[in-house]
Amino acid sequence: MERRPNELVLFPGQERDLHRWVNPVLPDGLRRAHGGEKRNWEQFPRGCYASAEAIDFPLIDMSEWAARLADKVAAKSLTSDARLRGNAGQPIPSRDQNGKGYCWAHSSTSAALLIKAMQGGAYVDLSAYAIACMIKNFQDQGGWGAQSLDFFMQKGCPSSQFWPQQSMSRSNDNANTWADAAKNKIAEGWVDLAVPQYNRKFSWQQVGTLCLCNVPIVTDFNWWSHSVCGMDLVAQSSDDFRDEDTGKMMSQYDRAELDRIMEDVGYGDVAFGLRIWNSWGDSWSDRGMGVLTGSKARPDGAVSPRSMIPSKV
Helix, strand or coil, X not given: CCCCCCCEEECCCCHHHCHHHHCCECXXXXXXXXXECCCCCCCCCCCCCCCEECCCXXXXXXXXXXXXXXXXXXXXXXXXXXXXXXXXXXXXXXXXXXXXXXXXXXXXXXHHHHXXXXXXXCCCCECHHHHHHHHCCCCCCXXXXXXXXXXXXXXXXXXXXXXXXXXXXXXXXXXXXXXXXXXXXXXXXXXXXXXXXXXXXXXXXXXXXXXXXCCCEEEEECCCCEEEEXXXXXXXXXXXHECCCCCCECCCCCHHHHHHHHHHHEECCEEEEEEEXXXXXXXXXXXXXXXXXXXXXXXXXXXXXXXXXXXXX
C-alpha cells in the first residue's frame, strides 16, 4: 500500500481501530466533533443548487488507474503532495473544527486551499467558521458539503485576519470581512457528483477520476457522520489486508469479503482506498491525513470545486 509514514488506514470490519477514526482523543486530551448530516436527496437532489453544475464528465477507465497512480506517486504529483508543499514549500496546516459540528464547512475550505495551491497561489489562512456560522445563524449545527460549497461560490471565505479561526462572534460579520471573502471564491462553479446510493460503481469511478486529475473532493460519509476532503487514490493489493503483527490474512476478511471489496472499489488484482484530509488538526494521523478502504472509502455525497479566483499575491 502506498501509505505515508504514521498514516492511519481504516479497513472495513476492523472495529478494533474504529475509535481512532470515529471519536479519537488527540494529544491535547480533547475529543473531536463530527457534524456531518445525511443529505436529503429528495429535498436537495443533484442539480438543486444554482451554483453547481450537474454534469457528467469523461471517466478514466478503472483499468488505467493503477498505472496512472503509480506515475503520480513517482512524480510526487498527488494532490496530497501539493498540500505538503503549498505553504511556501511547507505543508498547509490542517483545519481544526475544535469541537464544533462544522466538519462540512471545513471540508470545502480544505478543498479550496488545495485548489489554490495547485493553481500556484499563495497560502491564505481561510476560516471555515465564517461559512458555518452564516449558514447556521451562529448555531453549532451539522450539515453536508454541498451547502458550504454553494456558499463558497456565492460569497467566498474570509481569511483569519478578518474572521479569526474558531470564532463565533457576530461582530465578524461585516463589510470588510465579505470584501476579503470575495477574493477567495470558487471561480467556475462546482460539480455535484452522482448520487451514490443509486449507482455505487459509477459514483466511485467519478471519485477516482477526479483524484487522478488532482481535483479535491468534499466527501460526506454517513457511517462516520463526518465530512472530509478527499485527495488521492491509494493502491492496495490483497497482501494489504493482512494483520501487521502476524502477517496472516485478517480473520475479518474471508475470500468472499475480499472479492466484495474488489468489486466495490477495485479492478483486477488492485483495490483502491481514498486518502482524506481531516479537520481535526495536524495531530490526527499523519499531519491530518488518513486512508479509508473498502466500503468505508465510498462517500454518500461528494462535490468538487472546479477552480478558485486567481490569487493576486
